[in-house]
Amino acid sequence: MSQKIVHAENLDNFVTKTEVDHFEYVLDYADRNPNNESVGTSPTGLLAAALAGCYVMTARSFFLARKIDFSILKVKIVADFDHKNYDWRMSADTNIQTDAKLDDREKERLDYFIKNHCTVSNILSHGNTLNTSFDFI
Known part of the structure; x- marks a missing residue:
């Protein structure tokens, strides 16, 4: 069995910072952001x-x-x-x-x-x- 604990936080618009195993990943949904610019993958x-x-x-x-x-x-x-x-x-x-x-x-x-x-x-x-x-x- 393998367990993962993930933390996620909404930063701005749809930009979300996630952390798992002490590594951070930024997720985004650019189509929903006002400027349509992405700062991470979906x-x-x-x-x-x-x-x-x-x-x-x-x-x-x-x-x-x-x-x-x-x-x-x-x-x-x-x-x-x-x-x-x-x-x-x-x-x-x-x-x-x-x-x-x-x-x-x-x-x-x-x-x-x-x-x-x-x-x-x-x-x-x-x-x-x-x-x-x-x-x-």
Whole structure:
């Protein structure tokens, strides 16, 4: 079990300062601010960033446990948030790019490992669409 305690405070308009694990993050919703200028990502942007970070860390764990060399490990996520009948859903297309040399079986194991060990994607997969693709360069 993992517990996180997060503190958040509204600073001005929709600018919100959050603190978790002694790190601060600024969230904003620029469309609702009078000058339309943003000073941070939106909560949904932070959610997509959490998903990307989890994919990177989980893939790195896979490579390190199997002593697989790599120098490139990047994730790009295109996340869409849709609101229907008072219910929000996320659809995310994730592309993981790496120069790790994997055979077909190891590629399948990496995908399986990420799906089973990335906490964020595991939580978000319920009721949402999470697609993952890989580019092995």
